[in-house]
Amino acid sequence: MSGELDLSRDNTNSDEQIIKILEEKIKALQIEAESLRKELNYYKSELEKLLSPPLIEAVVLDVLNNNRVIVRSTSGPNLVVNLSNGIDISNIKPGSSVALNQRGSTIVEILPNREDPLVKSMEIVEKPSVKYSDIGGLEKQIQELREVVELPLKNPAIFKELGVQPPKGVLLFGPPGTGKTMLAKAVATESNSTFIHVVASEFAQKFVGEGARIVREVFELAKKKAPSIVFIDEIDAIGAKRVDLGTSGEREIQRTLMQLLSELDGFQPLDNVKIIAATNRVDILDPALLRPGRFDRLIEIPLPDLKARKDILQIYIKKMKVRLDNFDIDKIARYTEGFSGADIRNICTEAGYIAIREGRREIYVDDFIKAINRVNENRKKEEYKSREEKYA
Missing domain, CATH: 3.40.50.300 (P-loop containing nucleotide triphosphate hydrolases)
Incomplete structure (x- = not known):
């Protein structure tokens, strides 16, 4: 009798374990089904977005009395359109940006104001x-x-x-x-x-x-x-x-x-x-x-005179490493007759390049003279080219 009792007890324990395992499998399958359902809904919504027609942007020109609005469509002429359900006409004012459906006959959304990127x-x-x-x-x-x-x-x-x-x-x-x-x-x-x-x-x-x-x-x-x-x-x-x-x-x-x-x-x-x-x-x-x-x-704002050219040169030279021995800024200013402020800045830059080409860490007065001659040559070329184009 005792052996039969033990055997039935073992069978009961085995059934309980099987039931527990099955319950855990059911729970896991339910969680997986819920996850797959969410994924399916996501892809359905994405598919709807891909298949839905684009909306047309428009600007409100005037609001009429009978729940209709005059808009200027970005894709065509001015239109008189209706409002879709859920759009409060009190929120629509002249100058507001709105979205029209594909047929361009109904306002379906009020767009937020935005600044032109340009x-x-x-x-x-x-x-x-x-x-x-x-x-x-x-x-x-x-x-x-x-x-x-x-x-x-x-x-x-x-x-x-x-x-x-x-x-x-x-x-x-x-x-x-x-x-x-x-x-x-x-x-x-x-x-x-x-x-x-x-x-x-x-x-x-x-x-x-x-x-x-x-x-x-x-x-x-x-x-x-x-x-x-x-x-x-x-x-x-x-x-x-x-x-x-x-x-x-x-x-x-x-x-x-x-x-x-x-x-x-x-x-x-x-x-x-x-x-x-x-x-x-x-x-x-x-x-x-x-x-x-x-x-x-x-x-x-005229071309700089002698004094103005000297002032401009001094502003740029202060920022440059210039060898000031025998540096006659009045002489440089006189050589730049007819130059603009941008030309003088170009001369200072060119003088620096001349010093770099010759492997020096200081800019000499001769570098400025060479730079002036180079800028003068370029100016003459531009003048000759413009004359040719004028009389061509």
Whole structure:
């Protein structure tokens, strides 16, 4: 009897172990099934994304009374569209970015506001390191820029007290390489302002209305980052005199110019935004740009005279390892007649290369003479080439 009892007990223990093992297998299979279910759902959602049609971006122009909206589609003309369920019309305002379905007939999503990458790239986050002391021979121009740009940014209360309206915009004009960009950077540095550098050709876009939109967004960025200075280089690219007839590209540039004029008219002179523009061809600019209330202060940046060339040379020589024995800076300055500030910087760089080629760790006065002769040769070649192209 006792042997049969032990045998039945052993059978019971064996059955319990088998049941336990099976339960563990079932649990493992359930966990695996749940994992596979999640993976299947993931691939289903990815497949839906791949097969779903793309949405069309549009900008809201106006909100109508009957839950309909006028939008400007990026892929075509202006459209009157409806709202899909779940879109609150109170959240839609003119200028908002929205997404339309593939047919372009319904707003399905309100997009977050974003800055154009091209506009964002124009902002120099770090303040420029150029100071007035780095610019030689332009004392009069520096003083005038400080009065019309820096002073209103730093102390607008003086102008309000006197009832004086400072200029909205300043136009720097003169030959290439005379320091127009350096002056604008120096003003931004000394006034502790955000510096937004724009080359006017960046406003000339391929699609209708894009140039005007970028102009508008640049000024919005300037207001957001105030105090700020917007420097528009080579403004003649969009600011040339308008003509009655022209290609579609020329008409688009005229629309961009009109948007720029509108933005210049749209802010107060004592706002913490100042506009500085530069050009080598002031003679071809549209008179509308130069009328009072826009770029009404013109500052000429001429080629440096003898004293200015000497000042520029001294600024660069201070940073160089020059052998000062028998170094006549007046002689070097006289040899650079007709040179711009950029040419003088090029001479200093070339003199350094001559010393490096000859294995020296000091720059001699003869290196500067050789550099001047080399730059003169290059200038003559450029002049001859330009004459050939002119009469070809």
